[in-house]
Amino acid sequence: MIHTIYIEEEIRDHPRTLRICQRFPNARTIYCERYTSVFNNNSQNFRLQKKNPALILAKKHQKYVLPTPAGYGVGSERNFYFSHMLNCLYDCRYCFLQGMYRSANYLIFVNYEDFFEEITNTASASTEDSWFFSGYDCDSLAMDPVTDFMPTALEYFSNHPKSYLEIRTKSTQIRSLLNHEAMPNCVVAFSFSPNNTYKKLEHGVPDINKRIRAMKKLQNNGWRLGLRLDPVIYSPTLQADYESLLENIFQSIDAKLLHSVSYGMFRLPKPFYKKMIRLYPEEKLFSLPLTEHDAQVSFEQTTELSSLETVHTALLKYVEEKIIFPCR
Amino acid sequence: MINLIAATRAEADPVIAALKLKRISTNFDLYQHDHIQLIISGMGKCNVATACGWLANRTFNEEAAGATSVAWLNFGIAGHATHELGSAYIAHKITDLATGELWYPHQFSNNLPSSELTTVDTPLLDYLPDQLHDMEASSFIKATRIFSDAELVQCIKVVSDNRTNPLSAVNAKFANSLITNSVEMIIQQAEQLETLSNTIPQPETRLFNLLHSRWHFSASQTTQLRRLLQRYAALLDSAENIPEPLQQKTSSKDVLNWLKGQVDRADISL
Ligand code: SF4
Numbered sequence A: 001m002i003h004t005i006y007i008e009e010e011i012r013d014h015p016r017t018l019r020i021c022q023r024f025p026n027a028r029t030i031y032c033e034r035y036t037s038v039f040n041n042n043s044q045n046f047r048l049q050k051k052n053p054a055l056i057l058a059k060k061h062q063k064y065v066l067p068t069p070a071g072y073g074v075g076s077e078r079n080f081y082f083s084h085m086l087n088c089l090y091d092c093r094y095c096f097l098q099g100m101y102r103s104a105n106y107l108i109f110v111n112y113e114d115f116f117e118e119i120t121n122t123a124s125a126s127t128e129d130s131w132f133f134s135g136y137d138c139d140s141l142a143m144d145p146v147t148d149f150m151p152t153a154l155e156y157f158s159n160h161p162k163s164y165l166e167i168r169t170k171s172t173q174i175r176s177l178l179n180h181e182a183m184p185n186c187v188v189a190f191s192f193s194p195n196n197t198y199k200k201l202e203h204g205v206p207d208i209n210k211r212i213r214a215m216k217k218l219q220n221n222g223w224r225l226g227l228r229l230d231p232v233i234y235s236p237t238l239q240a241d242y243e244s245l246l247e248n249i250f251q252s253i254d255a256k257l258l259h260s261v262s263y264g265m266f267r268l269p270k271p272f273y274k275k276m277i278r279l280y281p282e283e284k285l286f287s288l289p290l291t292e293h294d295a296q297v298s299f300e301q302t303t304e305l306s307s308l309e310t311v312h313t314a315l316l317k318y319v320e321e322k323i324i325f326p327c328r
Numbered sequence B: 001m002i003n004l005i006a007a008t009r010a011e012a013d014p015v016i017a018a019l020k021l022k023r024i025s026t027n028f029d030l031y032q033h034d035h036i037q038l039i040i041s042g043m044g045k046c047n048v049a050t051a052c053g054w055l056a057n058r059t060f061n062e063e064a065a066g067a068t069s070v071a072w073l074n075f076g077i078a079g080h081a082t083h084e085l086g087s088a089y090i091a092h093k094i095t096d097l098a099t100g101e102l103w104y105p106h107q108f109s110n111n112l113p114s115s116e117l118t119t120v121d122t123p124l125l126d127y128l129p130d131q132l133h134d135m136e137a138s139s140f141i142k143a144t145r146i147f148s149d150a151e152l153v154q155c156i157k158v159v160s161d162n163r164t165n166p167l168s169a170v171n172a173k174f175a176n177s178l179i180t181n182s183v184e185m186i187i188q189q190a191e192q193l194e195t196l197s198n199t200i201p202q203p204e205t206r207l208f209n210l211l212h213s214r215w216h217f218s219a220s221q222t223t224q225l226r227r228l229l230q231r232y233a234a235l236l237d238s239a240e241n242i243p244e245p246l247q248q249k250t251s252s253k254d255v256l257n258w259l260k261g262q263v264d265r266a267d268i269s270l
Helices: A015-023 A046-050 A112-124 A149-158 A195-201 A208-220 A238-252 A270-279 A301-316 B009-019 B045-060 B137-144 B172-198 B206-214 B219-235 B252-265
Strands: A004-008 A028-032 A055-058 A065-067 A079-082 A106-109 A130-134 A163-169 A186-191 A224-232 A260-265 A267-269 A290-293 A296-299 A324-326 B002-006 B022-025 B029-033 B036-040 B071-079 B088-096 B114-119 B132-134 B153-161
Touching: A004 A015, A015 A055, A028 B088, A065 A112, A079 A112, A112 A130, A112 A149, A112 A163, A149 A163, A163 A224, A186 A208, A186 A260, A195 A238, A208 A224, A208 A238, A224 A238, A224 A301, A238 A301, A260 A301, A267 A270, A270 A296, A296 A301, A301 A324, B002 B009, B002 B045, B002 B172, B009 B029, B009 B036, B009 B071, B009 B172, B036 B045, B045 B137, B071 B137, B071 B172, B088 B137, B088 B172, B114 B137, B114 B153, B132 B153, B137 B153, B153 B172, B206 B219, B219 B252
Parallel strands: A004 A028, A004 A055, A055 A106, A079 A130, A130 A163, A163 A186, A186 A224, A224 A260, A260 A324, B002 B036, B002 B071, B071 B153, B088 B114, B114 B132
Antiparallel strands: A065 A079, A267 A296, A290 A296, B022 B029, B029 B036, B071 B132, B088 B153
């Protein structure tokens, strides 16, 4: 429940600002010059804010679209991401957002059209297809009833067939997708962890079976689906955990219709990892014997390689090698 | 732990009485009971900054309070052009009129009405539109955010004057009665803030102190020791006493090696 909404003066009368505020008639509204005064100040504490985050409505002025880090794509050469929102409704303990931001407030940039304009410019710089990933700094769908971003995004991408949209999510908020005709240039990518990781680390995330049901509904409606197994977190029962998860998913989902599967080991940039230890010193995950390699903190390389191989082998039982993409 | 800051005795007295605080220092007017401290800073930005700095030093000093996470609440009277006398507000935006600096204290609920609050160096001839006026809050928030997380620093003000009831009519007795009427709410806010502050995990200190006093650790070994004990607590156990196998160790290096061996061999299922 949102109890406080910070609004930048510049967009106080923007139609999306007014619509979002209407959803929360009892929330306190506080106007500010720039969102940076309330988001990411030095002395803010992510863990404390996460207990009761506020909503911030702001205008983004630059860098709407950025190249993805290497190894993020699913087969294309031209990969970009954009974030109309920062932070997430859920609270996965491994989430890098905790290390990246000091604030857990939900920040929504209401000038969606500026994102699409830059997407157009980025795509038109090449004749090749371009992929645009949503859900890098947030969950793409979890807050969609509030942001109402998807209907606008789907409309845009349905008119730009050479631009591909990936909607990455752990949410079951699929109404805006079901209300729209399925699009060949859009992939709805669902992220999963095995049940024990889900239970211990993915706080507030919808139940695994509910997410599988949401996937099935979308697949029945013609939507292309992706499966994302990232982060893989080592466990002595890793093989059985992933075999059981995949069996559960592919009992409902037609593997032959799947667009892509990607997986990647749990990894964090060292400064993020250090910050997350300070926030959650009691968290077992951050006390496991992790090591630093390739500028990231992760499991030691032999554990990493064998874990990824296990996941890869488990996937081959259901999907073809050519749609599996390891993330580094 | 919670630190309460009031500018004057008239404002502080009702809270001191309600919480049964006892005077514990003569350097500053400092009162305490258990995990609650209250300081009377004196009026104005300079006085409050000095008081907060002094109190922070005392609070985090292991020989005194030895706290690791502290919440701060500034309470007192303030003026407002139109708000009713005696009405209470939590500050959601604090501006320093002289410097233009501003802060947005994190709002955890909307149970209490909130307001903008502007800190002035000297009383103004007229009120600024739709904001409270005081003489301490900006300095309080600036000073205390150095020592504590921003979410743990809050201000509550009770309206003492407005356009129809001028500041010149406010005396100590009236200030005291305004705070007396709001004392329950002030204490409730203080308790909520303290509860929040207590959710911040405290570092393991007992075992650390035991080990640190028995063996000599260099500065870098001390850092390693803290991290190993933290991992030990997360993966194995929050040991209160020195684990038996460590009793035989003859050097700090052996202690660290033993702890590292334990945490690296721990069961790593989540
Ligand atoms: S769903 Fe994704 S973005 Fe949200 S907390 Fe979990 S990992 Fe982070």
